[in-house]
Each structure stands twice: as structure tokens, then as C-alpha cells.
Amino acid sequence: MTKITFLGGCRQVGASAVLVEQGGARIVMDYGTAFNGTQRVPLPTSTRNLTSVLTHAHLDHSGNLPMIAGSQTHSVPMYTTKLTKELVRLLLDDMIRIGGDSLAFERTEVKNLLKNTQTRTYNESFQVHPKMRVTLHDAGHIPGSASILVETEANGNGAARIFYTGDLNTTNTQLVKGAPNPRQLGDLDVVIVESTYALENHPSRKNTEKEFVKNVRKTLENGGTALIPAFAVGRSQEVLTVLAQHRHQGLDYPIFLDGMARKVTRLMQGQSKSFSGGEKFNKAVQQATFIRKHSDREAATKDPAIIIAPAGMLKGGAAQRYMKDIAADAHSTVFLVGKQLPGTPGAELLHQRQFRTKTDNGKPSIVPVKAQVESYNFSCHVDRQDVINFLRQTRGNPKILTMHGDAAACESLAQTIRNRFGFDAVAATSGQTVTIN
Numbered sequence: 001m002t003k004i005t006f007l008g009g010c011r012q013v014g015a016s017a018v019l020v021e022q023g024g025a026r027i028v029m030d031y032g033t034a035f036n037g038t039q040r041v042p043l044p045t046s047t048r049n050l051t052s053v054l055t056h057a058h059l060d061h062s063g064n065l066p067m068i069a070g071s072q073t074h075s076v077p078m079y080t081t082k083l084t085k086e087l088v089r090l091l092l093d094d095m096i097r098i099g100g101d102s103l104a105f106e107r108t109e110v111k112n113l114l115k116n117t118q119t120r121t122y123n124e125s126f127q128v129h130p131k132m133r134v135t136l137h138d139a140g141h142i143p144g145s146a147s148i149l150v151e152t153e154a155n156g157n158g159a160a161r162i163f164y165t166g167d168l169n170t171t172n173t174q175l176v177k178g179a180p181n182p183r184q185l186g187d188l189d190v191v192i193v194e195s196t197y198a199l200e201n202h203p204s205r206k207n208t209e210k211e212f213v214k215n216v217r218k219t220l221e222n223g224g225t226a227l228i229p230a231f232a233v234g235r236s237q238e239v240l241t242v243l244a245q246h247r248h249q250g251l252d253y254p255i256f257l258d259g260m261a262r263k264v265t266r267l268m269q270g271q272s273k274s275f276s277g278g279e280k281f282n283k284a285v286q287q288a289t290f291i292r293k294h295s296d297r298e299a300a301t302k303d304p305a306i307i308i309a310p311a312g313m314l315k316g317g318a319a320q321r322y323m324k325d326i327a328a329d330a331h332s333t334v335f336l337v338g339k340q341l342p343g344t345p346g347a348e349l350l351h352q353r354q355f356r357t358k359t360d361n362g363k364p365s366i367v368p369v370k371a372q373v374e375s376y377n378f379s380c381h382v383d384r385q386d387v388i389n390f391l392r393q394t395r396g397n398p399k400i401l402t403m404h405g406d407a408a409a410c411e412s413l414a415q416t417i418r419n420r421f422g423f424d425a426v427a428a429t430s431g432q433t434v435t436i437n
């Protein structure tokens with residue numbers, strides 16, 4: 001009998017963690033934090049014969065891992081790709097620098113986690129316990145990202161093949177190719193699938209890029225700054241690669257990179273051979289100027305230029321500082337390139353044209369915004385049509401469990417899959433255990 005327990009990440013985006021148990025062996029797939037950073041995920045009931053596997057570096061999948069795979073009281077090995085390991089090192093260090101005492105772990109746990117981490121390449125099957133094998137498959141989400149295939153073995157009955165998508169994208173982006181057809185995985189018993197955009201379809205990528213480049217150019221020609229607040233891991237590098245390809249089509253202006261995006265870019269540059277868009281990305285990095293000191297920042301907004309800076313939803317980071325500088329300038333434009341969750345400064349900026357920040361002496365202030373604000377969909381997740389297509393192509397009539405989306409998205413995807421294709425599909429609930437065989 002194989003047991004799957006959802007420790008977190010159900011009917012919400014954030015705090016993803018799924019436990020698989022078979023014959024005394026346990027494997028936890030992802031162990032992330034909620035986006036507000038406060039939510040703790042329950043620990044697996046036992047750490048005996050426990051292994052952890054990580055899909056990718058984003059903190060909603062990795063942010064709590066030091067709690068189990070970095071613990072000083074028990075030893076839990078961790079497996080992931082090489083690039084993800086390096087990104088995790090960077091992100092967790094940064095998390096400690098910002099979060100300090102409010103976190104449930106310290107530098108020692110992060111150090112242990114990295115020491116306990118073994119890296120694996122895509123499609124390389126490896127044994128984590130005598131009765132459990134794991135394979136990482138390219139998930140097409142960001143460089144280094146993987147989906148996880150767990151194969152449990154049993155004498156007689158109880159064997160199962162479980163596929164956990166993690167964050168999945170089947171569409172090609174500048175940095176990575178879309179995830180391959182799931183048919184190549186063979187017959188599956190269970191698919192645990194993300195549902196982030198299960199209620200909407202993305203516009204065509206090509207048109208989004210075209211429109212984005214056209215409007216960046218317009219801002220620059222009008223003498224303004226094009227500020228692009230973007231997530232440090234993945235989105236900043238994707239947008240940089242898009243822009244660099246249009247240098248000779250009227251975009252021959254300086255491109256500045258600031259904040260955490262700089263370190264992540266350097267790291268990805270060092271491992272650019274490991275993702276399909278690596279060569280293109282390396283060329284793009286050569287077009288960018290890395291901000292080094294405060295005076296560079298001031299200079300960056302003086303003349304028309306493109307600035308890529310985290311945070312993606314303007315919750316802190318270098319983007320906030322630039323926003324203050326350009327808010328009153330009607331010639332400048334803020335290009336939002338990621339989802340703006342309700343309650344974030346980015347959402348307020350987009351819908352109310354105002355910017356919530358702090359004055360230099362720390363007092364809260366609301367700044368009216370004269371700069372233009374535009375939003376573009378550069379999603380690196382499957383949309384409704386993509387995820388339905390993906391599931392339709394799986395073999396073996398697997399049980400489908402949806403997670404990593406709000407309740408409506410998870411339920412709608414499960415219902416569609418059930419009604420349209422006759423799969424046994426349910427929206428999982430955090431804390432729920434599902435038994436196979």
C-alpha cells in the first residue's frame with residue numbers, strides 16, 4: 001500500500017509539501033513557505049527512512065526545507081538538480097538575511113541542507129530506498145526545474161507510479177523549452193498536478209513579447225524610464241533575454257539589472273549549459289549593466305533606460321527605490337511582468353495608480369502615480385488549456401489530485417478532468433491522506 005499525504009499547498013499557492021510512504025520508506029516532495037512567509041508546514045510524522053526531493057528553487061517549494069533536510073537531530077538526504085541547489089543556497093541565505101529571528105531555522109540548518117544535498121540530472125533514475133525509485137523530469141518552468149516521478153516497488157501488490165508536476169510549463173519560453181509530453185512517462189497510477197492558472201488561458205507568448213517590446217520602445221523614445229519590477233529567479237532573466245533580442249529594433253538603450261536579480265543572473269550564467277536557452281541568455285547578459293553602487297542607481301533614471309529590478313510585486317527590493325524616483329514622471333512606464341496578488345503594492349499600483357511606500361525616515365506614505373502602468377503575462381505555468389492537454393495525454397488512467405492553485409482553480413480543474421475524460425480527479429486538501437492499491 002502506498003500512502004500520499006498532502007502536508008501543505010492545497011487549495012492555495014504556497015507552502016507546497018507532499019509526503020509519499022511505502023513499506024516504511026518516506027519521501028517528501030517540496031517543503032515550501034507560504035508567500036507571506038508565516039505559514040509553517042506540518043512535519044512528516046516520522047523522519048525514519050525519510051528522503052526529500054525538491055522540484056525547483058522558488059521559496060513556496062523550498063523555503064521550509066532546512067527544517068527537515070537541514071536538521072541537526074536527524075539526517076535526511078535531499079535530491080535536486082545542480083542549478084536548483086545553487087539557487088536554493090542563494091535564496092535561503094537571502095531569506096535569513098531579511099527574516100533573521102522570525103524564521104524557524106538558522107544558517108547552520110541551511111549549511112546542513114546543502115551538505116545533505118545530492119544533485120541529479122533529468123531522466124536519471126535513482127534508488128532512494130530499497131523500495132523506492134525517483135526520476136527528475138524537465139518541468140519547463142524555470143532553469144533547473146523538475147517534476148518528480150516516484151516509483152514504489154512491492155512484493156506482490158502495493159507498487160505505484162506517482163508523478164508530481166511541481167510548477168509546470170509546456171510552452172517554450174526564452175530560457176527553457178516546455179515540458180515534454182507525459183506519454184513518455186509510461187503508465188501512471190497518480191498524477192499530482194499544479195492548478196495555478198486552471199481558470200484562465202494565457203495570451204499568445206509571441207504577441208505578448210511583441211506588444212511588450214513595442215511599448216518599452218515607446219517609453220524610451222518619449223524620454224522616459226522603463227521600470228520592470230520582476231521576480232529575481234526566472235522572470236528577470238526571461239525579460240532580459242526578450243529585450244536583448246530586440247536591441248537592433250529600436251531598443252538600443254542601456255539595460256540595468258539591480259537587486260537579487262544580479263546574483264541569480266551570474267549564477268545562471270555559470271550553469272547556462274544546463275538549460276536550453278542558455279546560449280541566448282548568455283548573449284543577453286552581455287547587453288546588461290549591473291548596478292554596483294548607489295550613484296549608479298541615481299544615474300540610471302536620468303536618461304532613457306530600461307531597469308529590471310526585483311521585487312516582482314514591489315514588496316521591497318530595488319524596484320521600490322526606482323518606483324519612488326519615477327512615480328511623478330508621466331513619460332516613464334512601469335511594466336509589471338508577473339501576477340500581482342491582492343494586497344501587494346504591485347496590485348495597488350496597477351488598480352489604483354498609487355504607490356504605498358515609506359518615507360526616508362520610515363513613515364508610511366502613499367504616492368500618487370503619474371507614470372504609466374502596464375501589465376504583461378509572462379507566465380511560466382501551464383494555463384487551463386495546457387494543463388487539460390497535459391493530463392489528457394497521460395497514460396494508464398491515473399488518479400488525478402489537483403493542488404497549488406486557489407480553491408476554485410483546483411476544484412474546477414478536477415471537475416473538468418472528471419467530467420470530460422472520466423478520470424478519478426479530486427482537489428486535494430491539506431492534511432488529507434490518499435491510499436493507492
Ligand SMILES: [Zn+2]
Pocket residue numbers: 056058141167
Ligand atoms: Zn515556481
